[in-house]
Amino acid sequence: MSTAERKYAGDSAHTRSLRRRTALVDVALTEMAENRWRTATVQALCQAAKLNKRYFYESFDSLDALADAVIETIAAEVTEVATGGYLPLLDRPVREQARGAIGAVIDLLGADPRKALVLLGGVPTTPMAHEKRTAVIAGLTAALIAHARTTHDVSLEQDSLAATAPAFVIGGTTQTILSWASGDLPVTRDRVVDDITALWMTLERGATDLARARLASRADETR
The missing domain is CATH 1.10.10 (Arc Repressor Mutant, subunit A)
Known part of the structure; x- marks a missing residue:
């Protein structure tokens, strides 16, 4: 041996x-x-x-390598719990899938607010760590875009909202979770999960309707 x-x-x-x-x-x-x-x-x-x-x-x-490892570790945990939160619900309505993923992430970051602060931008970091954190958020946005494409008409991808809405959702969600995990948002765990889910679904419906209206208007103009 x-x-x-x-x-x-x-x-x-x-x-x-x-x-x-x-x-x-x-x-x-x-x-x-x-x-x-x-x-x-x-x-x-x-x-x-x-x-x-x-x-x-x-x-x-180096210390930069350790800082990268910290962010990568948290990001991997978030991805794992979010996936585990919605995969068992694929046969359920999108609202329940969203709530499952959001609840799982809330539980992870709420149990250890340090992770929320570091991953979601609550504290300054080195330039390299900031780039890593930005890449993680971009990855979450891309994942949300990919998921949206499986639930909506592919033609909606022709509208800018296909990219703008997910980026807006991720940005608002991360700030809300950060505020809650830091104790600055005085609501219960279930309430913040319900509220974020409701906002996701409201934006999804609104963005979808607006995108379809824009596409229809452009189609009319070309006739």
Whole structure:
């Protein structure tokens, strides 16, 4: 058995390495959420994680790489719970699918407001981390656009609302969740889920009707 495969206290080398990486990500998440990231050092993070400094470079080659890992970890969790929230409801009305996904994300970010602050822009980050966060939000918008295309007439894609509405929905939703998770929005969990779902569905109907009206008007003009 190789050194990498040997176990220590019942855990493999891989398991121990993963545990150390997780500890560093968690410590970094706290520093980022409490707006201390710009002054963070490898030494201080390792001390907070109760790790020898050499273990930092086992998983990361820089502080920027660790910051990226924090955002990627949260984004992966959000994607997983959102997917798990609506996939079991594919045979149900779109409203129930939306509520399932929104509720799952609310529960994840509400249970750990640090994640909401870091992922949704509640605290400043490094330029690289900001780019990563922007890419994540863009990905969520693209996913919503793709989902909308499966529930509406393909011809609606010809209207600008096909892209504008999902971007508007994601932007408003992230700000609402951030305000709620931060305690600035004094409503219950069920109420915020219901309200966001209602706003999604209202915008969906309104945007769909408007897009169809625009397309019909353009068609009339070409006759």
